Amino acid sequence: MAIQPAAVEYGAADPAERGESGGSGTHDSEDAGAAGHARSGRVGAAGRVIRPIRLFALHLARTLGLFSLAGRLTSGDLRILCYHGAALADEHKFRPGLFITEATFRRRLQILAAGNYPVLSLGEALRHLDEGSLPARATVITIDDGWYGTYSIMGPALREAQLPATLYIATYYLEKCTQVFNVAAGYILWRAAPQTLDLNTVGSGLQGVFDLARGEARERAVKVLEAWGDTREATDRQRLLQALCQVVGVNWVEIETTRQLQFMTSVEAQRLGAEGVSLQLHTHRHRFPRERSLAEQEIVDNRQSLGRLSAEPAVHFCYPSGQYSPEQIPWLKELGVRSGVTTKRGLVRSSSDRFTLPRLLDFETMTELEFEAEISGFNDLLHRMLP
Known part of the structure; x- marks a missing residue:
């Protein structure tokens, strides 16, 4: 009943560290393929017509007590919430599926408390699920990637x-x-x-003229820039971003000083780990290749890096952009990974495959009504009845 965002694929690592150019080459996630409107936060004309009807239907369902009924019927299922980053400025307007405001995130935590949704750590929740002792409406909060806003905004909210x-x-x-x-x-x-925008004015080796008033043209320009960045070092990419800002009249110093679109530091991640946030696997370079040796190296590098941040074993995995293929799952098991989360929508049942766990993706443009439909289990029941 709610519009779902797509997961984002990041730019390449440095060429010497990349190993290959590209992701897994496959997907098993409905959200990973929905990149069109969700990555930019746009909703098509059909969506603008249909969504008010959906919201009215959800309001009616809640009024009739169907949310409450769904909560009772799904009380034994696990709810795994999925977040990405917190907006430091206006990033939530740029990609509402990727960045959420502090006010929205704090309000979600209030809804969990008011609705008696006990929040457990992922490891504890999966253990209870295996043992058949999961508390009613048990919930897990997961956050992907490692954006600075996760440290500066989500961390304090969770701590409080x-x-x-x-x-x-x-x-x-x-x-x-x-x-x-x-x-x-x-x-x-x-x-x-x-x-x-004439990209030739931004840097050598770039070509193409784009009308920045059009979203589709902006996306094509980003693809050209991304292809250029795939063969450059991180310092070169930073210089190009600075040049791009100068050409189009955007304040690069503001982006840099506010740390927008940047990950937290190792020290900051270490602090979150010390405060009880479990630091887990997402691959080192945000890619999970089809070639086994490269995929395994991603886990090894990721785990080594996490080991310098926290003494907690890194045994839980999140597929980058929700993409994976079935033959990769045994590789994870052999590396000692115990679970894998996707971007598939739904609740986790005792029978759910521990390596393809669904989650409830929350995002800035999701209303409280839609969030309640997700967390109560109403949407999950509806999807089961109307696949």
Whole structure:
């Protein structure tokens, strides 16, 4: 009943560290393929017509007590919430599926408390699920990636509410302490005033003229920039972002000083770990290749990096962009991984495969009504009845 966001694919690692150019080459996630409107936060004309009808139907369902009924019927299922980053400025307007405001996040935590949804750590919740002792309406909070806003905004909110959470970190970006290139490029073009951009004026080796007033043109420009960045070092990509800002009239110093579109540092991640946030696997370079040796190296590198941040074993995994293929799951098991979460929507039942766990993706444009429909289990029951 709610519009779901797509997971984001990040720019390449440095060529010497990348190993290959590209992700897994496969997917098993309905959200990973919905990149069109969700990555930019746009909703098509059909969505603008249908959504008010959906919201009215949800309001009626809640009024009739169907949310409450769904909560009772699904009380034995596990709810795994999925977040990404917190907006430091206006990033939630740029990608509401990726960045959420502090006010929205804190309000979600209040709804969990008011609705008697006990929040457990992921490890504890899965143990209870295995033992058949899961508390009613048990909930887990997971956060993907490692954005700075997770540290500066979500961390304090969780600490004040005394709630545990799991943070899946793509450690390459944490170690480099630079903006995530393709996300930052998209944001800069989104922030720019309507104009015609000739990429040749930004840097050598770039070509193409784009009308920045058109979202589709901005996306094509980002693709060109991303392809350029795939063969450059992190320092080169940072210089290009600075040049791009200068050409289109966006304040690069503001982006840098506020740490927008940047991951937290290793020290900051360490602090979150010391405060009870579980630091877990998301691959090192935010990619899970089809070639086994490269995929395993991603886990090994990720785990080594996390081991320098926390003494807690890194045994839980989040597929980058929700993408995976079945033959990769045995590789994870052999590496000692105990669970894998996806971007599939739904609640976790005792019979759910522990390596393809669904989650409830929350995002800025989801109303409280839609959030309650998700967390109560109403949407999950509806999807089961109307696949």
